[in-house]
Amino acid sequence: MSVVREISPNVRNMKPLDYEILARRQNLIEKELRQGVRKPFKEVLDVSMSDLQMSGLKPLSFVRQVLAACLYPELLNSNKLPVDVRQRAQRLLGECAGASVGSYTATKGIPEIVQRISEYITRRDGGVPCSPENIFISSGSQWSLLNILKVLLFESSPKRGILVPVPSHVTTTLSIPSLGGVVIPYYLSEEQGWQLQVEELQRALDSAKAWCKPVTLYIINPGNPPGQIQSRKSMQEVIQFVSEKRLFLLADEVYQNLIYGENSEFVSYKRVLGEMGHPLSDTVELASFHSASKGFTAECGLRGGYVELVNVDPAVMKHIYALFSKDSCGPVLGQMALDLALNPPQPGDPSYPLYHTETEHIRKSLLHNIKRVSEILNSLPGFSCQPVQGGSFAYARLFLPPSAIQKAEELGLKPDTYYCVRLLEEAGVLTLPGSEFGQKEGTHHMRFCITTPQERMEEVLRRITNFHTQFMRNVSETEADRV
Amino acid sequence: MSVVREISPNVRNMKPLDYEILARRQNLIEKELRQGVRKPFKEVLDVSMSDLQMSGLKPLSFVRQVLAACLYPELLNSNKLPVDVRQRAQRLLGECAGASVGSYTATKGIPEIVQRISEYITRRDGGVPCSPENIFISSGSQWSLLNILKVLLFESSPKRGILVPVPSHVTTTLSIPSLGGVVIPYYLSEEQGWQLQVEELQRALDSAKAWCKPVTLYIINPGNPPGQIQSRKSMQEVIQFVSEKRLFLLADEVYQNLIYGENSEFVSYKRVLGEMGHPLSDTVELASFHSASKGFTAECGLRGGYVELVNVDPAVMKHIYALFSKDSCGPVLGQMALDLALNPPQPGDPSYPLYHTETEHIRKSLLHNIKRVSEILNSLPGFSCQPVQGGSFAYARLFLPPSAIQKAEELGLKPDTYYCVRLLEEAGVLTLPGSEFGQKEGTHHMRFCITTPQERMEEVLRRITNFHTQFMRNVSETEADRV
Numbered sequence: 032m033s034v035v036r037e038i039s040p041n042v043r044n045m046k047p048l049d050y051e052i053l054a055r056r057q058n059l060i061e062k063e064l065r066q067g068v069r070k071p072f073k074e075v076l077d078v079s080m081s082d083l084q085m086s087g088l089k090p091l092s093f094v095r096q097v098l099a100a101c102l103y104p105e106l107l108n109s110n111k112l113p114v115d116v117r118q119r120a121q122r123l124l125g126e127c128a129g130a131s132v133g134s135y136t137a138t139k140g141i142p143e144i145v146q147r148i149s150e151y152i153t154r155r156d157g158g159v160p161c162s163p164e165n166i167f168i169s170s171g172s173q174w175s176l177l178n179i180l181k182v183l184l185f186e187s188s189p190k191r192g193i194l195v196p197v198p199s200h201v202t203t204t205l206s207i208p209s210l211g212g213v214v215i216p217y218y219l220s221e222e223q224g225w226q227l228q229v230e231e232l233q234r235a236l237d238s239a240k241a242w243c244k245p246v247t248l249y250i251i252n253p254g255n256p257p258g259q260i261q262s263r264k265s266m267q268e269v270i271q272f273v274s275e276k277r278l279f280l281l282a283d284e285v286y287q288n289l290i291y292g293e294n295s296e297f298v299s300y301k302r303v304l305g306e307m308g309h310p311l312s313d314t315v316e317l318a319s320f321h322s323a324s325k326g327f328t329a330e331c332g333l334r335g336g337y338v339e340l341v342n343v344d345p346a347v348m349k350h351i352y353a354l355f356s357k358d359s360c361g362p363v364l365g366q367m368a369l370d371l372a373l374n375p376p377q378p379g380d381p382s383y384p385l386y387h388t389e390t391e392h393i394r395k396s397l398l399h400n401i402k403r404v405s406e407i408l409n410s411l412p413g414f415s416c417q418p419v420q421g422g423s424f425a426y427a428r429l430f431l432p433p434s435a436i437q438k439a440e441e442l443g444l445k446p447d448t449y450y451c452v453r454l455l456e457e458a459g460v461l462t463l464p465g466s467e468f469g470q471k472e473g474t475h476h477m478r479f480c481i482t483t484p485q486e487r488m489e490e491v492l493r494r495i496t497n498f499h500t501q502f503m504r505n506v507s508e509t510e511a512d513r514v
Numbered sequence: 515m516s517v518v519r520e521i522s523p524n525v526r527n528m529k530p531l532d533y534e535i536l537a538r539r540q541n542l543i544e545k546e547l548r549q550g551v552r553k554p555f556k557e558v559l560d561v562s563m564s565d566l567q568m569s570g571l572k573p574l575s576f577v578r579q580v581l582a583a584c585l586y587p588e589l590l591n592s593n594k595l596p597v598d599v600r601q602r603a604q605r606l607l608g609e610c611a612g613a614s615v616g617s618y619t620a621t622k623g624i625p626e627i628v629q630r631i632s633e634y635i636t637r638r639d640g641g642v643p644c645s646p647e648n649i650f651i652s653s654g655s656q657w658s659l660l661n662i663l664k665v666l667l668f669e670s671s672p673k674r675g676i677l678v679p680v681p682s683h684v685t686t687t688l689s690i691p692s693l694g695g696v697v698i699p700y701y702l703s704e705e706q707g708w709q710l711q712v713e714e715l716q717r718a719l720d721s722a723k724a725w726c727k728p729v730t731l732y733i734i735n736p737g738n739p740p741g742q743i744q745s746r747k748s749m750q751e752v753i754q755f756v757s758e759k760r761l762f763l764l765a766d767e768v769y770q771n772l773i774y775g776e777n778s779e780f781v782s783y784k785r786v787l788g789e790m791g792h793p794l795s796d797t798v799e800l801a802s803f804h805s806a807s808k809g810f811t812a813e814c815g816l817r818g819g820y821v822e823l824v825n826v827d828p829a830v831m832k833h834i835y836a837l838f839s840k841d842s843c844g845p846v847l848g849q850m851a852l853d854l855a856l857n858p859p860q861p862g863d864p865s866y867p868l869y870h871t872e873t874e875h876i877r878k879s880l881l882h883n884i885k886r887v888s889e890i891l892n893s894l895p896g897f898s899c900q901p902v903q904g905g906s907f908a909y910a911r912l913f914l915p916p917s918a919i920q921k922a923e924e925l926g927l928k929p930d931t932y933y934c935v936r937l938l939e940e941a942g943v944l945t946l947p948g949s950e951f952g953q954k955e956g957t958h959h960m961r962f963c964i965t966t967p968q969e970r971m972e973e974v975l976r977r978i979t980n981f982h983t984q985f986m987r988n989v990s991e992t993e994a995d996r997v
Binding site for chain 1: 816
């Protein structure tokens with residue numbers, strides 16, 4: 032018998048994702064298409080993830096030019112690149128050991144980039160101060176979040192609990208049990224546009240106290256999967272709540288630069304906390320996460336994110352520093368992409384006009400997309416979709432007829448997974464089921480990415496409309512047959 | 515009281531590194547130099563890490579040109595880049611979702627790159643087959659190693675043990691206790707050129723059985739910190755040993771492409787295992803690690819590494835796949851750097867002449883350096899250094915006089931840390947003490963990087979010689995005074 036049959040229960044018990052089922056079918060379908068098998072579609076449209084560039088939106092020229100010049104400094108001698116691009120690249124290279132992106136950096140990131148991130152945060156937060164000491168760059172925001180969870184969670188009795196929204200994106204929650212923690216779900220209110228309600232936090236906390244020790248509240252704002260934006264008033268209530276209950280606040284704010292609604296505004300937890308003044312602003316412990324993967328820069332493949340820690344005990348900060356030091360630095364080009372995303376060209380800079388044109392094009396495409404998603408999904412019987420105010424996703428509710436639910440059960444699939452598999456196989460659209468993100472018992476949902484070019488979004492919506500109409504018709508015929 | 519005063523003991527108990535002491539002093543010294551404080555040196559020479567580019571060796575033009583063209587595809591239209599560079603970039607971009615390095619990839623890496631890595635391994639191993647299914651790309655070899663440790667180690671009673679060489683580089687061993695495992699040290703024989711001896715493995719295993727369950731043997735070949743290379747015969751003995759004792763074999767082989775000695779040859783564990791034939795070749799479980807950070811490509815800052823798994827139970831492979839899937843993909847440019855490092859230009863390719871010139875320059879510099887290190891250190895009283903056959907480091911033994919040891923104790927420092935601090939402060943050379951890597955009780959060592967330009971190595975050796983001579987003279991005067 033092999034040595035590693037006896038493997039860690041933390042690994043063995045990891046919940047398999049329905050995403051895997053769908054990804055396998057996608058691979059199979061794409062292979063068949065390459066082999067010339069005839070299907071009602073020529074390519075699979077993958078809107079399962081937030082990945083602007085995969086979906087066909089173009090990377091920002093400014094970012095790519097600066098990074099290419101950092102990688103291959105001979106480009107600095109060419110006057111084909113705008114002068115501000117060359118200056119930025121020169122400056123960034125000067126901040127690298129050996130003037131090379133191939134060297135390791137300090138484990139918490141290149142100090143000058145960390146400094147500029149702290150200046151971005153201060154600007155963003157209307158002057159609420161930010162110290163570079165509190166910022167750690169890493170390979171991505173989820174990676175930073177995992178490190179902070181490693182500090183907060185450990186095997187103990189009673190177990191330490193973390194309040195996690197339902198629905199919530201899945202990577203983080205997957206890691207909690209392996210760190211010895213437990214998930215305490217709190218439900219966002221779909222009917223109120225997926226808003227967080229403090230009474231629900233209270234309910235979740237009360238129900239959890241019997242079986243664990245709640246230590247942390249995790250919030251995603253703007254939301255993922257649903258693209259809601261939290262109001263300042265609601266954030267103030269949350270801050271009061273975590274202060275009273277002595278919870279550490281984890282604010283996943285990676286979509287802070289993707290805001291759509293006319294009356295929607297992103298305000299950071301750091302800012303609201305700062306503005307609430309003493310004693311809250313000096314005591315509530317907060318970690319806020321941001322990334323180069325989301326927003327218009329959308330360099331998912333380069334891997335760069337940061338966490339800012341607020342009000343964390345200096346003795347604990349030392350341990351957090353040691354924890355980050357244990358790993359190698361985040362990829363240098365990801366660190367630089369983060370810097371460029373947060374400090375783009377300004378009016379007057381040679382690169383600004385092109386930068387402005389490119390970002391406006393993306394912005395207009397996304398505004399178009401969310402308008403069309405809302406119009407079309409809300410016009411289809413069996414679908415409803417709350418307004419998308421920010422972020423990368425629409426999270427639509429599916430009202431599945433009993434016969435579809437029964438059919439899914441026969442196949443050993445969750446009902447919305449069944450729907451997504453059918454949508455993939457019959458219409459070539461890859462989305463993810465609500466069961467992947469958590470949902471109220473008896474409800475079903477589907478998440479898909481709205482950060483795609485307009486034509487692609489239109490094609491996705493066309494395919495969903497046709498598939499859904501047919502699906503509901505077949506289902507009602509089946510049900511009529513059974514009567 | 516703050517919420518997170520009560521933090522995870524896994525984080526709280528992490529051993530602080532003496533490296534931190536030295537890095538803090540380095541920062542201080544560099545700050546003073548910038549402020550114009552006069553010192554016997556104008557800059558600190560940092561030879562603490564293996565980082566070719568930080569130390570001033572130039573990155574390979576071929577690698578940088580391809581990656582720059584992938585980042586900024588407008589460069590593909592320029593005939594300033596060699597045609598094979600443009601072809602490689604085209605091909606790599608065609609393998610990215612959305613033809614962009616800004617998209618996520620499959621979590622185990624871009625399939626075509628994984629395929630080419632498997633072909634590299636098969637070539638390297640003289641035809642011993644390698645399946646792409648068994649390869650996982652990640653942000654670096656240490657990161658892959660940590661993932662495999664997460665599978666092998668967990669809280670259990672008795673604890674699960676891992677045999678770790680002394681000396682050994684430190685990142686990995688730091689993580690073992692937090693995963694519930696224990697380190698079982700086995701000592702490399704300095705007198706025999708730091709060779710591994712199976713009798714010592716047996717001794718370590720026997721001594722450990724009373725207090726833990728040994729499950730894994732960790733080997734670093736070529737060595738780090740000492741640059742020894744394991745012989746094929748010794749590897750065969752190790753394979754017999756792990757087979758008999760039912761241990762999982764972890765082979766850290768990241769320095770496989772930095773081999774110096776005329777009679778030294780790197781042979782992979784995978785190859786030796788394959789050549790030993792049935793039943794060993796079908797049963798011994800092995801994980802082999804490699805990286806884009808080491809070797810002539812040396813793109814530490816881009817972050818790319820892989821692990822190949824051999825003979826691991828398919829049921830376990832599924833869990834390992836799930837574990838890697840939980841994280842985002844490794845950085846795309848790191849994946850590409852890995853591909854280019856393992857598949858460089860070949861004779862006849864337009865890029866080959868420059869590639870050949872650049873790599874030969876590095877090779878000659880390193881050969882010069884190890885020759886000079888051996889000559890000079892072995893001529894200094896109080897120093898001895900085994901031959902460096904491969905890798906990035908020299909690991910020299912320091913014979914410190916009793917008064918120096920006493921002085922160190924008075925300052926609360928380990929003796930070799932004390933020596934390294936003095937060397938840094940008085941001569942501006944940053945090295946790392948043997949206490950950081952483990953050493954036999956009562957012995958002291960110093961590790962420094964030999965992968966630097968020749969002039970820099972000469973300056974490092976000059977400074978060490980002057981400092982050491984003075985240090986030993988002062989020490990003997992102190993001791994004479996005391997008599």
